[in-house]
Amino acid sequence: MLPPLEEQFLEIHLETLPALGKKFTKDHEWIVVENNLGTVGITDYAQKALGDVVFVETPEIGTVVEQSGACGAVESVKAASDIYAPVSGEIVDVNKNLAETPGLINKSPETDGWLCKIKLSNPSELNDLLEENDYHSHCEKSH
């Protein structure tokens, strides 16, 4: 016996909802939030501009960061580049693989090459960030 039509509709609707999608900053960081925990990294656009990454300076666990505050840095063959926190909160984890394999940032900047995890102190700050389409338009304008 099928569940009532309304319930079927709700199930389908929930399944087709996108996961809380990636959001972006104008400085080319991305963040994905789940249960108030944000995973942060730099975008594919940024890693291409930087070139081969040779060293990653991750923030210290326990550090409290403010939105747009410094949150680590990346050194590539081209430049040393500061990274900025997309949202305020506390750093609760960093990607230890980057110490051995900084090139992860070039290979998978938006998945395995994540930089740190932030426990959000002000989730409404996510509204200040760009959606994917707006971020890509922003990148095209910068060219």
Added chain:
Amino acid sequence: MALFNRCRKNFQCYISNLTDPWTNLAVEEWLFRHTDPSIVLLYLWRNAGCVVIGRNQNPWKECNVRLLRNDSIPIIRRKSGGGTVFHDLGNTNYTVITPRQNFTRKHSADLVARAIRKRFEIPAYVNERHDIEIEDLKVSGSAFKIISARAYHHGTMLIDTNLSHIGRYLEIRKNLISKGVESVSSPVTRLRNYSSTVNHESFCDAVLQEFSINYCGNISNPIIVDEELLLKIPKTLDYRDELKSWDWTFGQTPEFSIEFQKTFSWGHVVSLIIYCIILKGLVFMPKL
């Protein structure tokens, strides 16, 4: 002929009269973070004898720390990436600060090389690593830094540096394995080997001319950085203190390990690796 400063206010040059390396780097940091990001800045400076390592380098790997201490030559860690260099009064540094979206590694190096060719008739050119060379020998290396609104390119220029000091003080230690960034050595030369008229003042003048013609169409007057100007920008003292601290200079060294080997008379080689991280001081742990 009178020099007119009708430059559109999109370019300004600063020339330092000071030779204290921490002060010059502090001024650079101040210019980078506390001036109008829309203005292109050219900063020309030189340091008394010192060794400058990149942001993520290991001083014990890159240079002879004990010898430098004995010879009273300081080690300084800069904020940009890249490798280790030796500075003395025969080396002039240039910093070009631009809005971030205009950041390019090539443009500033091209202008400096062109200034050298035009003023001194020395055949300088920019190679694929954005170093400036003369006949396959390096005279200038570069490093770069990017923040939110701005970026800078700074470089050295060997005018009449004592080249023997480079070999004496910069020596890569092979048994030290660093997670940081390693220098890439190159054979070097000096501008003075190609011209008897080149010196710090004439080099600065040539570079200033080339940059100001490029950015404003005519010659721009430089602002002189001296003790009097420093009094007006006390923030530079904070930057200087940070740069001079042990925590920054040595404490920022990435994790590293040192391998010791000993061959015993019975032919057995024993290898011991000490794993080092710096927290509030140097921490050693044997790696098992």
